[in-house]
Structure formats: C-alpha cells, structure tokens
Amino acid sequence: MELLRPDSAEAAAAALGNGSIALAGGTEVLPLLRDGLVRADQLVELRDAVPRGIDGDRIGAGTTLAELEADPDVPQALREACSLAASPQLRSMSTVGGNLLQATRCWYWRLKFPCYLHGGEVCNAKAGQHREHAIFGNERCASAHPSDPAAALLALGARLRTTARELPLAELYRLPTDDDRNVTALEPGELILELEVPRPEASVYLKAMERRKWSFAIVGVAAARFSDGVRLALAGVAPIPWALPSVDALEQATPLPGTAYKVQIARALVRRAVEAISAPST
Numbered sequence: 001m002e003l004l005r006p007d008s009a010e011a012a013a014a015a016l017g018n019g020s021i022a023l024a025g026g027t028e029v030l031p032l033l034r035d036g037l038v039r040a041d042q043l044v045e046l047r048d049a050v051p052r053g054i055d056g057d058r059i060g061a062g063t064t065l066a067e068l069e070a071d072p073d074v075p076q077a078l079r080e081a082c083s084l085a086a087s088p089q090l091r092s093m094s095t096v097g098g099n100l101l102q103a104t105r106c107w108y109w110r111l112k113f114p115c116y117l118h119g120g121e122v123c124n125a126k127a128g129q130h131r132e133h134a135i136f137g138n139e140r141c142a143s144a145h146p147s148d149p150a151a152a153l154l155a156l157g158a159r160l161r162t163t164a165r166e167l168p169l170a171e172l173y174r175l176p177t178d179d180d181r182n183v184t185a186l187e188p189g190e191l192i193l194e195l196e197v198p199r200p201e202a203s204v205y206l207k208a209m210e211r212r213k214w215s216f217a218i219v220g221v222a223a224a225r226f227s228d229g230v231r232l233a234l235a236g237v238a239p240i241p242w243a244l245p246s247v248d249a250l251e252q253a254t255p256l257p258g259t260a261y262k263v264q265i266a267r268a269l270v271r272r273a274v275e276a277i278s279a280p281s282t
C-alpha cells in the first residue's frame with residue numbers, strides 16, 4: 001500500500017478515488033482496513049492538506065479532539081463532547097473531520113453481515129441484538145450514530161466548508177435509502193476543510209455510557225441556547241446525529257423492543273441539559 005502526502009487540499013482531493021482513501025488520524029481508517037471493511041491501494045494523508053487549529057469561530061477539520069477539549073474559546077458543548085469521547089490517547093490522534101465521518105459501530109456491520117447498510121435487504125440488528133441501537137430514524141437501518149462531537153456541532157448550528165461547497169452540518173447527514181446506503185452526502189473525493197461554529201449564550205453536552213470513561217454514547221444530548229431559542233441534538237439514537245426540534249419530539253421516538261430504555265434516558269438527559277443552559281432569572 002502506498003502513502004501519499006499531498007501538500008494542498010486540491011492535490012489531496014485530486015488524489016482521492018480509484019482505490020485511494022483519505023487518512024487523517026487513522027483511528028477509524030486503520031481498523032476498517034485491518035478488518036477488510038474498507039479496501040485501498042493508496043492512503044492520502046491529510047496532515048499537510050487540511051487546516052488544523054482554532055481561529056475564532058473557525059475550526060480546521062484536522063484539529064484533534066484533544067485540542068478542542070482544551071481550548072476555553074470553544075463552546076462548552078463541543079469541549080465536553082470531545083472530552084467524553086474515546087480515550088485520551090485516541091483523542092490526541094482523532095481529528096474532528098474524521099470523527100464526523102466515522103462508520104457505525106453496529107457489530108453486525110463490523111462483522112460483515114450482509115445487512116441493509118452493507119447493501120442487503122434486512123437489518124440483522126432489528127431481529128437480533130440491538131440494545132445499543134436506534135430510537136429514531138430506524139425504519140431501514142437501526143444503527144446508532146457514534147459521534148459525540150457531531151451532536152454538539154449540530155446543536156450549535158455548525159456549518160462546513162469542503163473542497164466543493166459550504167453546507168450546514170445537518171445537510172452532511174442523510175438516512176440510508178434503497179437507492180443509496182450512505183449516511184453522508186459527501187461526494188467521492190470531497191474533503192471537509194473547516195467548520196464554522198456559532199457562539200451560543202450557553203451550551204452543554206451530557207452523555208450516558210456503559211462505563212464512566214471510554215465508551216460510546218448510549219444517549220448523548222447536546223443543548224445550545226441562542227438569543228432566538230434553544231437547539232437540541234442527540235448522539236447514539238439514530239443512524240445519523242439527530243436534531244430534536246423540541247423536547248416534546250422525544251414522544252415521537254420509535255424504539256425497538258431492546259432500545260425502549262433509551263427513550264427514558266433521553267428524557268432525563270434532555271431535561272437536565274435544558275435546565276443546565278437556562279437563562280439565569282433576573
């Protein structure tokens with residue numbers, strides 16, 4: 001396998017496709033290659049091609065989760081989401097761009113069951129083990145999106161700049177359909193370069209986990225208060241990061257038999273998150 005190190009975003013984008021894939025921190029790409037879930041002849045390393053660092057409300061896609069959690073100028077919800085993700089070692093390697101594009105942790109998918117997301121007809125998790133799975137958007141695939149930072153960025157109303165366009169983070173994600181099993185709308189060869197993250201008046205990220213450390217979200221709740229209202233988004237509850245239009249929208253959840261408990265947890269975390277960012281009474 002060949003390792004390419006382009007020195008510009010244009011050169012990196014041009015090198016992608018035809019058996020080559022982008023490599024940022026590698027914490028996701030390398031396990032997927034090792035397990036044969038992704039194949040590549042060339043890895044296109046993004047280190048010198050994608051911006052890294054925090055400049056006001058702009059965050060380079062190559063910024064690590066460790067850098068985000070340590071910067072007091074980063075909105076609290078994003079700092080907390082980063083600090084609760086993975087382990088310190090992984091956070092020092094993991095970039096925010098790679099985090100947004102990580103694949104599902106559904107073990108049927110990881111074990112290469114020919115399930116709906118792999119292009120098959122059925123969701124094996126629905127009929128099988130699905131305690132970690134979705135309570136929203138689970139009609140076809142019941143996987144639970146694993147990214148904590150994505151939920152925080154969704155509540156914060158972040159926008160992305162890519163090599164091809166600018167778009168709201170919400171438009172990066174899509175539920176898989178019969179015609180297209182992808183869960184992102186990124187085109188082949190399109191790279192995320194930068195995020196623009198509005199500053200809220202207050203924000204918070206709360207996460208329920210199996211363990212207190214190093215565990216994916218059973219449910220993650222991000223809440224951000226702006227002058228025009230509160231925005232909520234959830235991790236671990238749908239195949240994509242899930243924007244919750246209101247607290248009451250939790251009652252529209254469609255849990256599987258094994259995920260009904262997540263609705264209870266989401267209710268409690270949403271209530272706590274909204275309380276935590278309430279404007280102080282005058």
Ligand SMILES: Cc1cc2nc3c(=O)[nH]c(=O)nc-3n(C[C@H](O)[C@H](O)[C@H](O)COP(=O)(O)OP(=O)(O)OC[C@H]3O[C@@H](n4cnc5c(N)ncnc54)[C@H](O)[C@@H]3O)c2cc1C
Nearest residue numbers: 024025026027028029085086094095097098099147148192
């Ligand atoms: C044990 C373990 C526990 C974890 N726990 C959590 C957790 O609790 N919460 C959480 O949120 N995450 C968790 N993660 C996921 C981890 O945060 C991601 O693996 C990491 O953020 C991916 O970033 P990376 O830079 O290593 O990406 P890579 O592995 O380099 O890339 C990931 C994907 O993104 C693509 N890519 C990378 N950068 C770009 C870009 N700029 N533009 C376009 N495509 C790009 C790559 O081609 C690849 O498809 C965990 C991971 C592990 C291994």
Ligand code: SF4
Nearest residue numbers: 106115123141142143
């Ligand atoms: S939840 Fe999605 S990834 Fe998991 S088995 Fe079902 S279709 Fe496949």
